Amino acid sequence: MTDKKSSTLALYNTLSREKAAFEPIDPDRITMYVCGPTVYNRVHIGNARPAVVFDTLYRVLQNEYPNVVYARNITDIDDKIMAAASDLDEDISIVSARYSKAYFEDMAALNNLEPTITPYATQHIPEMISMARLLIEKENAYVADGHVLFAVQSMKTYGQLSGRSLDDMLAGARVEVADYKRYAGDFVLWKPSAENEPGWDSPWGKGRPGWHLECSAMTEKHLGDTIDIHAGGQDLIFPHHENEIAQSCCAHNGKPMANVWMHNGFINIEGEKMSKSLGNFRMVNDLLDQYPGEVLRYVILSAHYRSEQSFSKDLLDSAWRSLDTLYGYLRGIKGSDSIIGMQTKGYKALLDDLNTPLAISELHRLAKQMHAATGLQQQDLRAELAGLGSLMGLLQSDAEQWFTQVRSSADISSAEIEGLIEKRQRAKADKDFAGADLIRQDLLARGVVLEDSREGTKWRRG
RNA sequence: GGCGCGGUAGCAAAGUGGUAAUGCUGUGGACUGCAACUCCGCCAUCGUCGGUUCGAUUCCGACCCGCGCCUCCA
Numbered sequence: 461m462t463d464k465k466s467s468t469l470a471l472y473n474t475l476s477r478e479k480a481a482f483e484p485i486d487p488d489r490i491t492m493y494v495c496g497p498t499v500y501n502r503v504h505i506g507n508a509r510p511a512v513v514f515d516t517l518y519r520v521l522q523n524e525y526p527n528v529v530y531a532r533n534i535t536d537i538d539d540k541i542m543a544a545a546s547d548l549d550e551d552i553s554i555v556s557a558r559y560s561k562a563y564f565e566d567m568a569a570l571n572n573l574e575p576t577i578t579p580y581a582t583q584h585i586p587e588m589i590s591m592a593r594l595l596i597e598k599e600n601a602y603v604a605d606g607h608v609l610f611a612v613q614s615m616k617t618y619g620q621l622s623g624r625s626l627d628d629m630l631a632g633a634r635v636e637v638a639d640y641k642r643y644a645g646d647f648v649l650w651k652p653s654a655e656n657e658p659g660w661d662s663p664w665g666k667g668r669p670g671w672h673l674e675c676s677a678m679t680e681k682h683l684g685d686t687i688d689i690h691a692g693g694q695d696l697i698f699p700h701h702e703n704e705i706a707q708s709c710c711a712h713n714g715k716p717m718a719n720v721w722m723h724n725g726f727i728n729i730e731g732e733k734m735s736k737s738l739g740n741f742r743m744v745n746d747l748l749d750q751y752p753g754e755v756l757r758y759v760i761l762s763a764h765y766r767s768e769q770s771f772s773k774d775l776l777d778s779a780w781r782s783l784d785t786l787y788g789y790l791r792g793i794k795g796s797d798s799i800i801g802m803q804t805k806g807y808k809a810l811l812d813d814l815n816t817p818l819a820i821s822e823l824h825r826l827a828k829q830m831h832a833a834t835g836l837q838q839q840d841l842r843a844e845l846a847g848l849g850s851l852m853g854l855l856q857s858d859a860e861q862w863f864t865q866v867r868s869s870a871d872i873s874s875a876e877i878e879g880l881i882e883k884r885q886r887a888k889a890d891k892d893f894a895g896a897d898l899i900r901q902d903l904l905a906r907g908v909v910l911e912d913s914r915e916g917t918k919w920r921r922g
Numbered sequence: 923g924g925c926g927c928g929g930u931a932g933c934a935a936a937g938u939g940g941u942a943a944u945g946c947u948g949u950g951g952a953c954u955g956c957a958a959c960u961c962c963g964c965c966a967u968c969g970u971c972g973g974u975u976c977g978a979u980u981c982c983g984a985c986c987c988g989c990g991c992c993u994c995c996a
Contacts, residue, residue: 477926495996507996540994622991628924629992647993672993693996694927703993724996725927731988735995762945763935767928768989774933778946785945788959809936817936821944831960893955900957911959918959 469524469811471689472766474697474721475621479813482720484688490521490528491683493718495675495692495700496578498535499559500544504741505756505771506693506727506734508570512757512853513724513765513814514691515572519851520810523800531577531682533675534560537668538581542657552658556582566744569753570760571853579678581669585660587677588669591711592649592662600710603664605640606652612645615706621721622698629698647703649673672703679717680708690718694725725768734771742771752862754854755780761816761852782824783854783862784920789827790842790859791918797843798850806848816852823848823855863920871921872906881910881917 469482484490494514497503511532521528536556545552560580568574581588592608595601600614612618612626619625629645648670653659659666669677679687685708692701701721708717726733729740747756758779763769801807806822809815823845830841849855864874880899887895900910903919911918 497996498994503996505996510996623925624992625924645993695991695995698925698991699993700995726990726996728989733990733995737995759934767935770934772933774946778934781947782945785959815936817934817945818943821936824944888955891955897956904958909958912954912957913959920959 472813474723490525491687492530492689493679494532496532498538499556500541502743504743510724512760530575532575534580536580536582570757577682581674584677587681588673589662591677594711608650609646621702676704676707685712685715687718689720691722694723724765727769727771786827787859787862789831795842798846799843800847
């Protein structure tokens with residue numbers, strides 16, 4: 461942190477379609493908003509990508525600036541949650557509480573830091589109502605049939621983020637034209653709730669907010685009218701972010717909602733987008749039964765965030781082996797220092813629009829170099845490796861634990877393993893190699909790999 | 923139909939106007955009682971065809987192929 465900054469953070473901005481140097485509105489208070497989950501189910505690995513990617517950005521920003529305010533919301537009122545609640549015959553608040561808790565657990569398992577603020581939609585209903593009201597006053601919105609609708613034609617620049625004209629948008633076949641809409645592209649700010657549906661009193665009767673309004677209201681309240689960075693998955697560009705911009709910009713007299721808009725690519729399964737409708741999604745918690753969270757994180761960070769990313773069992777296994785190699789180097793070298801070298805190739809890679817694949821290659825380079833070095837130099841390299849890893853949420857576990865941690869209740873205990881290793885040691889001393897090999901094979905069959913070295917026998921669960 | 927992204931070794935994945943990082947896999951060897959780990963080495967001319975250039979995978983154009991968005995969606 462004492463290094464003087466020589467490089468600058470450059471980020472690709474969806475709005476301008478180019479990479480540009482990041483210029484904070486207020487260097488003493490960086491503001492970032494990332495769209496969080498709608499909590500009606502467990503999340504899949506595709507939902508985890510933005511969380512991991514922008515968590516990494518959060519870490520880099522924290523290293524660059526003294527005060528970073530990172531908000532990631534929970535959408536806890538939505539028709540899908542209502543549907544899930546009705547299926548389960550539970551109150552909507554029970555469903556959303558269960559799945560928001562599950563989300564936090566999954567995100568923590570992936571080594572994501574907790575955001576500074578986690579706003580809940582249902583706790584911001586008054587703010588949403590007042591924003592909808594303001595938009596009606598400014599004639600950007602109108603009331604029709606119990607709904608409040610945003611009139612997209614009232615905003616000249618509507619469509620800028622996604623690069624579409626109004627005509628283009630309507631050319632698509634999927635626009636549902638409700639008869640109360642003045643214009644087919646208008647979207648809902650507030651909609652009426654039936655007696656048996658959750659709702660809040662409003663000037664337009666009992667109802668609930670539209671999805672887009674939630675994020676605009678929460679961003680305004682916690683971060684301000686114009687924020688530094690707003691991020692999410694590519695599929696949010698249109699309509700979600702486009703509509704957020706429309707709402708916030710019109711409510712704030714034309715001020716931009718965010719200076720930088722960032723969007724991560726999708727995760728593909730066999731060349732196709734992972735999605736709930738295709739049924740090819742992998743739930744994070746299911747994967748966590750089989751892989752350490754760090755392996756999932758490594759996979760996510762091994763591709764650039766804007767690219768689409770392949771996902772398969774082979775990749776998970778390969779990532780696991782890569783981490784084993786890295787932790788293997790770390791295993792024999794004690795030390796707890798962590799230094800972030802701001803002039804290093806790895807750090808510069810992260811500053812360059814989060815080039816995590818390049819930064820990971822630096823992790824490997826540093827680890828090898830550390831392995832070959834001795835003494836003080838080795839300690840320095842170890843600290844640098846830990847420091848670069850810390851920016852990506854990698855390599856922060858204890859190396860010994862990484863290899864020996866029990867992963868399932870069916871695992872053989874560490875004490876038993878060590879007992880067998882001792883027995884094998886005696887067999888080897890007696891030149892009973894057949895007996896020694898038998899023990900080794902037995903352990904291998906039970907998921908334990910032995911590694912002999914001058915310092916003795918190391919083992920790992922593999 | 924409109925808008926956008928991509929095609930780099932077996933699998934992934936960076937990158938650059940001057941003959942292509944890194945990881946996993948495979949493979950030859952060293953180490954080892956044998957293995958495992960580790961170490962040394964090997965394995966691609968960057969979708970196709972043209973153009974610009976002394977020189978292009980990297981710039982331009984055309985074409986082929988794949989993928990995404992167009993109000994459920996990270």
